[in-house]
Amino acid sequence: MVMMIWRQFVMEWKLYSRDRMAMFWTFAFPVAMLLGFGVIFRGGGGPKLSIVYVEPAAPSPRDAALLKAMDEVQLKVMPLAPAEAEARWGRGETAAEVLADGEGYRLRLNSYLMAQGGAAAGLVNQAWLMAQARLNGAPEPKRIPVSVESPGGRKASNYAAFLLPGLLGLNLMSIGLFSVGMVNVSYREKGKFRRLAVTPLPKWIFLLGQVLQRLTISLAQALVLMTVGWLAFGIQNQGSYLDLLVVMVFGTACFMSFGFALSSFAETSESYAAIANLLFFPLMLLSGVYFTLDSAPRWLQHAVTALPLSPFLTTLRAVFNDGSGLAGHGLALAIVGAWALGAFLLAVRRFRWA
Amino acid sequence: MSELALRIHGLRKAFPKVVAVAGVDLEVARGEVFGLLGPNGAGKTTTLEMIEGLTVPDAGEIEILGQSWKRDGQQIRARIGVQLQSTSLFNKITVREALDLYGTYYPKARSTAELLDLVQLNDKAEAYHITLSGGQQQRLALALALVNDPELVFLDEPTTGLDPQARRGLWDVVRRMKAEGRTVLLTTHYMDEAEALCDRLAIMDHGQVIASGTPASLIAQLAIPSVVELTFDGAAPDPAAFSARLGETVEHRSDLWEIPTRDPKGLLPRILEIAEAAGVPYQQIHIRRATLEDVFLHQTGRSLRD
CATH class of the missing domain: 3.40.50.300 (P-loop containing nucleotide triphosphate hydrolases)
Incomplete structure (x- = not known):
């Protein structure tokens, strides 16, 4: 019996390793995401905001003071002649530009890009206040000191450390929805299960071999991501590895059951792909994989904590980034566990071979 | 056992x-x-x-x-x-x-x-x-x-x-x-x-x-054990007139006529004669024994590949 499961497991690995697309999405894609975003946001904050500075015909001391102050507040200033600035604005590439207007200046913001433009406008105003103070001979203005810390106070980690657990969660969800759910729909659709059904192989052995293989993939994937995170950004697990394993097992059980359950609702690969993507993308965007939902409406923030990915990531980050134990995360784990159990029961009830 | x-x-x-x-x-x-x-x-x-x-x-x-x-x-x-x-x-x-x-x-x-x-x-x-x-x-x-x-x-x-x-x-x-x-x-x-x-x-x-x-x-169960086939170069013409003169059923297939018969030897000279007289533009004529295909046709009135 064990031997039969082992053979299925080995064959699943062979087939998986020969599927280049699957290997890419499983290993290369998450690593590329981590490296890419990790490097872009290496400083901890966002990339420098830029502002187009429309050059006056004859620069005044006032202009020089503003330019100096804008440089001090970390704005990336792009000085352009009026005609060039207008052309750039016309092409829609400019988020914000500042131009001389009578005694002062005027800020022009692109209505499409208010997130960048608004932030840049704030910095320009701050720079202009400093420049005015200096021009008026007032004492040099004082700035509020800034300290960057991780929420758990364990270590001042950067964005890559925030992203890494997010990607681990995303991977589990993608293995569940696609490597389990999608694959089983296509097996059913193409009659692979039927071919198995005329042999004496108990079907649960086939499924168990598959589940065990997916488990080891998610484990291998986690190890690869954590190793890359450590080598490239010095990110290390701050909590206990046992706690980490417990959280990962909860998540894996949840999303694999989810995939099995969902696969019973679709007849064809096409319809399954539609359903799976309909769940995958909102869950990805709303559950705090890449960013927190601080600015979203309150009800939405509450709603996503009832879905499986968000409480999973909260717990995973608490353990991995802040070294927290599991004691304070009972509710979050219970939510993930409830989804796992519900999906499992639904899958057992509805799963069909043909 | x-x-x-x-x-x-x-x-x-x-x-x-x-x-x-x-x-x-x-x-x-x-x-x-x-x-x-x-x-x-x-x-x-x-x-x-x-x-x-x-x-x-x-x-x-x-x-x-x-x-x-x-x-x-x-x-x-x-x-x-x-x-x-x-x-x-x-x-x-x-x-x-x-x-x-x-x-x-x-x-x-x-x-x-x-x-x-x-x-x-x-x-x-x-x-x-x-x-x-x-x-x-x-x-x-x-x-x-x-x-x-x-x-x-x-x-x-x-x-x-x-x-x-x-x-x-x-x-x-x-x-x-x-x-x-x-x-x-x-x-x-x-x-x-x-x-x-x-x-x-x-x-x-x-x-x-x-x-x-x-x-x-x-x-053998089939009452008509032989079939005379006339093949044409391209689509076979309508056999109605020919069938009437011959006094036998002529099945019209896309590029041939099939005449099921119990007595191919007796029928063949008459087919040749009438075809000659009517100027039927057939290419070849041959006799074959009935096959399962004919059995099926006889039983169901339609071809197997339909």
């Missing part, structure tokens, strides 16, 4: 929109190659799938090698070999791996080398399933159906979509199965295939068996 490999009685299956099998009785003796014939949608595949345990019948009894699905499902599976109409394997499994893997599903398995020899896939042993041609995939499916040294083998349209040479190759494998003492139940819609391979056959239409027996007896 029962002399029958298969006995089914009163088998029925209805799907939401169609009654696929409407009461089928069959008996297949051990060592026999038995053919299930019929056009697409006749209920052959549904019948086969109920026998194979893939579809649960609405009513009826199935006894396979003296055992029944209710009590002995796992034992039956170990004793039968199945080639489904389309065998779907993993794309990137090699021929050798597939045979090895399926062998492990059974209590006893034939060696992969032996099976590769049998279906002549030795040079493709390390090729991925997806890279095989249609004929090679069918041969692999056949080898997989034989992996457990089965007593009873089911082949669902084993040669559909194959070129003539590949079909002959498959026929040889089926003949070897018979020589090895296996019982074979196959479906086909090729009459020549049924005549070449089957000891006995049953013709199905609209979910029922409409005739059964040996190929020779089925043809």
Whole structure:
């Protein structure tokens, strides 16, 4: 019996390793995401905001003071002649530009890009206040000191450390929805299960071999991501590895059951792909994989904590980034566990071979 | 031990929109190659799938090698070999791996080398399933159906979509199965295939068996044992006038006329004479003995491939 499961497991690995697309999405894609975003946001904050500075015909001391102050507040200033600035604005590439207007200046913001433009406008105003103070001979203005810390106070980690657990969660969800759910729909659709059904192989052995293989993939994937995170950004697990394993097992059980359950609702690969993507993308965007939902409406923030990915990531980050134990995360784990159990029961009830 | 490999009685299956099998009785003796014939949608595949345990019948009894699905499902599976109409394997499994893997599903398995020899896939042993041609995939499916040294083998349209040479190759494998003492139940819609391979056959239409027996007896049952064929270069003209003058039924096929007759020798001179007089632009004329195709046509009023 064990031997039969082992053979299925080995064959699943062979087939998986020969599927280049699957290997890419499983290993290369998450690593590329981590490296890419990790490097872009290496400083901890966002990339420098830029502002187009429309050059006056004859620069005044006032202009020089503003330019100096804008440089001090970390704005990336792009000085352009009026005609060039207008052309750039016309092409829609400019988020914000500042131009001389009578005694002062005027800020022009692109209505499409208010997130960048608004932030840049704030910095320009701050720079202009400093420049005015200096021009008026007032004492040099004082700035509020800034300290960057991780929420758990364990270590001042950067964005890559925030992203890494997010990607681990995303991977589990993608293995569940696609490597389990999608694959089983296509097996059913193409009659692979039927071919198995005329042999004496108990079907649960086939499924168990598959589940065990997916488990080891998610484990291998986690190890690869954590190793890359450590080598490239010095990110290390701050909590206990046992706690980490417990959280990962909860998540894996949840999303694999989810995939099995969902696969019973679709007849064809096409319809399954539609359903799976309909769940995958909102869950990805709303559950705090890449960013927190601080600015979203309150009800939405509450709603996503009832879905499986968000409480999973909260717990995973608490353990991995802040070294927290599991004691304070009972509710979050219970939510993930409830989804796992519900999906499992639904899958057992509805799963069909043909 | 029962002399029958298969006995089914009163088998029925209805799907939401169609009654696929409407009461089928069959008996297949051990060592026999038995053919299930019929056009697409006749209920052959549904019948086969109920026998194979893939579809649960609405009513009826199935006894396979003296055992029944209710009590002995796992034992039956170990004793039968199945080639489904389309065998779907993993794309990137090699021929050798597939045979090895399926062998492990059974209590006893034939060696992969032996099976590769049998279906002549030795040079493709390390090729991925997806890279095989249609004929090679069918041969692999056949080898997989034989992996457990089965007593009873089911082949669902084993040669559909194959070129003539590949079909002959498959026929040889089926003949070897018979020589090895296996019982074979196959479906086909090729009459020549049924005549070449089957000891006995049953013709199905609209979910029922409409005739059964040996190929020779089925043809002998046909009142009209010969057919005179006139072939044309291109579409055959309307035979109505010709038929009236001849005083015989003339079947109009796309590029030929068929005149079923009990007395080809007597009829031939008259056909030649009338055709000459009427200026019928035929190319060739020949007499052939009636085939299963004609039996089917006679029984159902339509062609098998329709």
